Amino acid sequence: xxxxxxxxxxxxxxxxxxxxxxxxxxxxxxxxxxxxxxxxxxxxxxxxxxxxxxxxxxxxxxxxxxxxxxxxxxxxxxxxxxxxxxxxxxxxxxxxxxxxxxxxxxxxxxxxxxxxxxxxxxxxxxxxxxxxxxxxxxxxxxxxxxxxxxxxxxxxxxxxxxxxxxxxxxxxxxxxxxxxxxxxxxxxxxxxxxxxxxxxxxxxxxxxxxxxxxxxxxxxxxxxxxxxxxxxxxxxxxxxxxxxxxxxxxxxxxxxxxxxxxxxxxxxxxxxxxxxxxxxxxxxxxxxxxxxxxxxxxxxxxxxxxxxxxxxxxxxxxxxxxxxxxxxxxxxxxxxxxxxxxxxxxxxxxxxxxxxxxxxxxxxxxxxxxxxxxxxxxxxxxxxxxxxxxxxxxxxxxxxxxxxxxxxxxxxxxxxxxxxxxxxxxxxxxxxxxxxxxxxxxxxxxxxxxxxxxxxxxxxxxxxxxxxxxxxxxxxxxxxxxxxxxxxxxxxxxxxxxxxxxxxxxxxxxxxxxxxxxxxxxxxxxxxxxxxxxxxxxxxxxxxxx
Ligand SMILES: CC(=O)N[C@H]1[C@@H](OP(=O)(O)O)O[C@H](CO)[C@@H](O)[C@@H]1O
Ligand SMILES: [Mg+2]
Numbered sequence: 001x002x003x004x005x006x007x008x009x010x011x012x013x014x015x016x017x018x019x020x021x022x023x024x025x026x027x028x029x030x031x032x033x034x035x036x037x038x039x040x041x042x043x044x045x046x047x048x049x050x051x052x053x054x055x056x057x058x059x060x061x062x063x064x065x066x067x068x069x070x071x072x073x074x075x076x077x078x079x080x081x082x083x084x085x086x087x088x089x090x091x092x093x094x095x096x097x098x099x100x101x102x103x104x105x106x107x108x109x110x111x112x113x114x115x116x117x118x119x120x121x122x123x124x125x126x127x128x129x130x131x132x133x134x135x136x137x138x139x140x141x142x143x144x145x146x147x148x149x150x151x152x153x154x155x156x157x158x159x160x161x162x163x164x165x166x167x168x169x170x171x172x173x174x175x176x177x178x179x180x181x182x183x184x185x186x187x188x189x190x191x192x193x194x195x196x197x198x199x200x201x202x203x204x205x206x207x208x209x210x211x212x213x214x215x216x217x218x219x220x221x222x223x224x225x226x227x228x229x230x231x232x233x234x235x236x237x238x239x240x241x242x243x244x245x246x247x248x249x250x251x252x253x254x255x256x257x258x259x260x261x262x263x264x265x266x267x268x269x270x271x272x273x274x275x276x277x278x279x280x281x282x283x284x285x286x287x288x289x290x291x292x293x294x295x296x297x298x299x300x301x302x303x304x305x306x307x308x309x310x311x312x313x314x315x316x317x318x319x320x321x322x323x324x325x326x327x328x329x330x331x332x333x334x335x336x337x338x339x340x341x342x343x344x345x346x347x348x349x350x351x352x353x354x355x356x357x358x359x360x361x362x363x364x365x366x367x368x369x370x371x372x373x374x375x376x377x378x379x380x381x382x383x384x385x386x387x388x389x390x391x392x393x394x395x396x397x398x399x400x401x402x403x404x405x406x407x408x409x410x411x412x413x414x415x416x417x418x419x420x421x422x423x424x425x426x427x428x429x430x431x432x433x434x435x436x437x438x439x440x441x442x443x444x445x446x447x448x449x450x451x452x453x454x455x456x457x458x459x460x461x462x463x464x465x466x467x468x469x470x471x472x473x474x475x476x477x478x479x480x481x482x483x484x485x486x487x488x489x490x491x492x493x494x495x496x497x498x499x500x501x502x503x504x505x506x507x508x509x510x511x512x513x514x515x516x517x518x519x520x521x522x523x524x525x526x527x528x529x530x531x532x533x534x535x536x537x538x539x540x541x542x543x544x545x546x
Contacts, residue, residue, distance in 0.1 A: 004119065004150050005105055008046065011148040015042035015141050017101050025093040027354040027503030029076030031065050034134035037073050041138045043096045044075050045125070045145020045153070046108060051089060052123035052151060054115050055080050060168040062161050063139045064130035064280040067215075067254035068504070070247040073134045075142070076161075078126075082169030082177075082419025084356040123151030126171065126180075128164035130218045130280050131242060156182070160218050160281035162422030169419045182225070189428055190229040192414035195407075196432040197233055203435055209235045210431060211274040213263045215252030216242040219281030219423055226424065234431055239266040253278040253285045253423070257299055257374050258455055262287065273434075273441045277423040283375040284423040286430065288441045296445050300371035301328065301336035303430060306444055307379060308346055308369050310433045311412070315367075317405035318392055322385050327361045327370035329353050330473045330498050331455075334513055339448040350471045354503060355421060376421035381413050389413065408436075451494060453513035454524035454545070461536040463501035463508050472500045484530040492519040497527050508535060521545045 017039040023030050030040050044061055052059040060078030068074070077085035077093065085093070092111045099107035112119065125146045129135035139155070146153040156164060163185055170180035178188045197203075214220025220241040227236055240251045240263065248255065251263035253276040262268055263276055268289050275286045286298040308326055315322055325347040326340050332350070340346045347365070351357035355376055362368025366385040371377025381389075392398065392406035415432065417425040434444065460466075467477040475482045481499070489495045497512040508531050512524035528542035 008148045015039045022098050025090045031074035034073035038141050040097050041141035042145040045142040048125045049123040049146050049149040049151035053117050053121040058124040058171045060126045060164050061142050062128050062164045063135050066280045067278040078168045080172045082165040125153045128156040128159040162282050162417050162420050165419035186226050186229050192411045193428040195411045197435050200435045211237045213240045213266050213276040215277050215279050216240045216245040216247045217279040219277035248279045253283040253375050281423040282421045284426050285375040300373045300375040301333050304371035314405045314409050318402050322366035324367040325365035327358045331373040333450045335448050335451050352472050378421045379416050451513040452517035452520045454520045456510040456524045456528050457507040458528050458531045459538050461538050466501050468500050473498050481534045488526050
């Protein structure tokens, strides 16, 4: 044990912390300019090793900054079942990250003591990285941290974030969830996809075709890898594959969602289905242009609706009574919530932003469909629900329709990545649903109409002055801000607006929706001004959108 600490001391000198630098484990781990992250990575290697000893299971560490610029990087920890690391340990991550060089051992020993960790336990850590130029050396720093504390690391190299979550879950369930290899991942997903679509006759090449914007990131590489398996049942045209463009630059799911326009680098013909991944392939959005050249976005809300409709129909056909719910955040378009609740009669929950909150809420249902509006989401099936479905699929005494539906539910379970939102898995499920329902993207889009909306950012001196309640839908501080928002919202029809400090960027986010785009833009702008004035805005006043 003594020698482990000496090793940490020695090794940490090679990954020194810049004095005074303070970073926080936020919504999606640590995320900032890559140059500031070497010590963080080393220390997260240390922490993952402790977490592995504590849980007696394999822990994952993913090096990525998702949709953020190529110059940035980040790191997130994955718990044994493939879920985000538990909040207490996020706190340890922050403590460890911010300990000055000379205090590192004390901070480390503090965690060991608080958690009563047996340092003689084995420790295993799976490490993955995205395609950023800084990712190679940063993931090496993670592995240096693991080995300094006597843990074993396995380097998966270039993988998507959801692939690494999947590996961790497979490993800790001893293969019950699948094989902990990239090959195992593809084979599980594509077999389920082929099973789902095999009964659909006469699909034309047009129906099988999908354009994918890989955001010049890891998702593009992985789509290429998987393509061969799909046996032409899905014919992908891949754009922004990383061969020339810059990661996430004018492309990718976040760009398309926030800008509400097509990415650069994608050839689009009217009516053709297109989708965009983000930089670590845990988000997906769909879109198309119509014959008038107008752009239509099908975001996480539309995806959640499509999947919920499909599952509800299958449950009815299979004749099983399982409690299904949908989980959204305040960013969900009001029309989607109304459609799910009123038309589909599905229970809808609203949580704070951040996948861990949605994931947690979705676990309350037999079948929980959760999606952030930005396209991050998946479906969770309770163990009981999986068992009921499996029994039904194998039951010799039920009619063909019920059996067919039960088998489809089974294949849906297999195609989806239940550990975390997964662009590739979600894409396969969506493509299968559209094929089975014989639906075009236009038909999908017309299930309900989005309310026009706008997202803006405001820079303030300290975004922590904004405190929110009611799943971030109301600002409780600073004084007067919520009143100001309320009186602005009243001036527009079908309007809603809220503000919250971002957990990944040093900004306050403003969201507004209303009956017309002009009203949504105007409301978002006026709320931005209120934030600027009441919450310590810096730089120039927010300008009216042109
Ligand atoms: C409005 C929005 O899209 N916010 C995103 C963004 O979080 P912020 O806390 O809003 O910066 O990044 C998170 C991590 O990727 C994602 O979970 C979340 O949905
Ligand atoms: Mg991402």
